[in-house]
Amino acid sequence: MIGIGIDIGGTNTKIVAVNAAGKLVMQERFRTEAGKGAADFVRRLSAIIPAFRRKYGKKLVSIGIGAAGDVDPEKGKIRFSPNLGWRNVSLAAPLGRLTGLPCFMENDANMAAWGAFELELGRKKSTAITLTLGTGIGTGLILDGKLYHGATGSAGEAGHFKVERDGRACHCGGRGCLEAYCGSYAIMARARELVKDEAAFARRFGAPARRKFNTICLTNAAAAGNRAALRVWAETGDYLGRGLAGLILLLNPDYVVLTGGVSKAKKWFLPAMNAVLRNQQIETPFARVRVKVSDNSDLGSHGAALFGLEKKRKPCAAN
Numbered sequence: 279m280i281g282i283g284i285d286i287g288g289t290n291t292k293i294v295a296v297n298a299a300g301k302l303v304m305q306e307r308f309r310t311e312a313g314k315g316a317a318d319f320v321r322r323l324s325a326i327i328p329a330f331r332r333k334y335g336k337k338l339v340s341i342g343i344g345a346a347g348d349v350d351p352e353k354g355k356i357r358f359s360p361n362l363g364w365r366n367v368s369l370a371a372p373l374g375r376l377t378g379l380p381c382f383m384e385n386d387a388n389m390a391a392w393g394a395f396e397l398e399l400g401r402k403k404s405t406a407i408t409l410t411l412g413t414g415i416g417t418g419l420i421l422d423g424k425l426y427h428g429a430t431g432s433a434g435e436a437g438h439f440k441v442e443r444d445g446r447a448c449h450c451g452g453r454g455c456l457e458a459y460c461g462s463y464a465i466m467a468r469a470r471e472l473v474k475d476e477a478a479f480a481r482r483f484g485a486p487a488r489r490k491f492n493t494i495c496l497t498n499a500a501a502a503g504n505r506a507a508l509r510v511w512a513e514t515g516d517y518l519g520r521g522l523a524g525l526i527l528l529l530n531p532d533y534v535v536l537t538g539g540v541s542k543a544k545k546w547f548l549p550a551m552n553a554v555l556r557n558q559q560i561e562t563p564f565a566r567v568r569v570k571v572s573d574n575s576d577l578g579s580h581g582a583a584l585f586g587l588e589k590k591r592k593p594c595a596a597n
């Protein structure tokens with residue numbers, strides 16, 4: 279059996295075909311161009327599926343779709359995605375009609391959490407929290423081996439835990455959210471406050487091809503011993519630890535999996551994060567939990583494919 283996984287990002291949409299063991303067998307990508315509207319997007323997406331069909335025929339049994347934002351997994355629609363600018367967009371049903379395959383939809387962090395559960399933890403550890411550290415922070419919860427949705431499918435919005443009263447402005451419109459300190463935009467905003475000459479900093483530490491002032495540049499700077507960069511990463515780790523400590527106290531997980539672009543700076547933010555986790559008074563859950571940083575940048579799309587296969591095999595098992 280082969281499942282298709284679709285990860286709808288703000289810029290690109292990734293489509294993968296993965297077998298039940300989690301091995302990638304085919305992939306495609308195209309520009310999301312959300313501004314053209316959801317109907318146009320579904321048309322372009324469904325035009326790509328026949329190539330997968332030609333290659334794998336009846337072995338293709340399901341489609342899993344992950345999208346950033348508030349997703350209704352029961353109805354297979356996006357309630358609101360600030361990233362895509364879509365409200366009340368139904369995706370699973372029209373895609374199902376156009377492709378003839380059952381489609382299952384989830385928030386992208388939920389799909390990454392399922393991917394982490396299958397690919398990083400081998401389905402062995404039954405309670406795991408996955409944090410996707412990118413522009414924003416997504417959270418997916420696997421509790422007792424099942425993806426946890428909550429009452430409305432909105433469980434896992436830990437990016438908007440308030441970690442400071444009247445703190446920094448968040449993309450959600452609120453203030454003091456975890457994401458407003460640990461999302462990549464927030465990390466770079468803090469770096470801007472401490473770095474005097476941004477252009478010179480990017481020339482010195484930026485990735486050779488682009489020399490951009492971004493988290494890669496800030497990671498390189500930390501590696502070179504730059505004090506501003508080390509300070510920003512330490513602050514990031516401290517805030518991340520505060521958010522994570524709340525989740526660990528609440529859920530007592532076996533594992534925390536960190537993924538996403540910002541997790542590449544693990545060497546520089548983990549010490550401060552771990553210090554917060556060590557400095558807790560209710561010790562047992564913190565002694566138990568293991569933090570794993572995934573190198574797999576495709577947990578979202580592969581997780582979507584594997585989640586679709588799981589739902590096809592055991593319709594009630596995954597939710």
Ligand SMILES: [Zn+2]
Nearest residue numbers: 438448450455
């Ligand atoms: Zn927020």
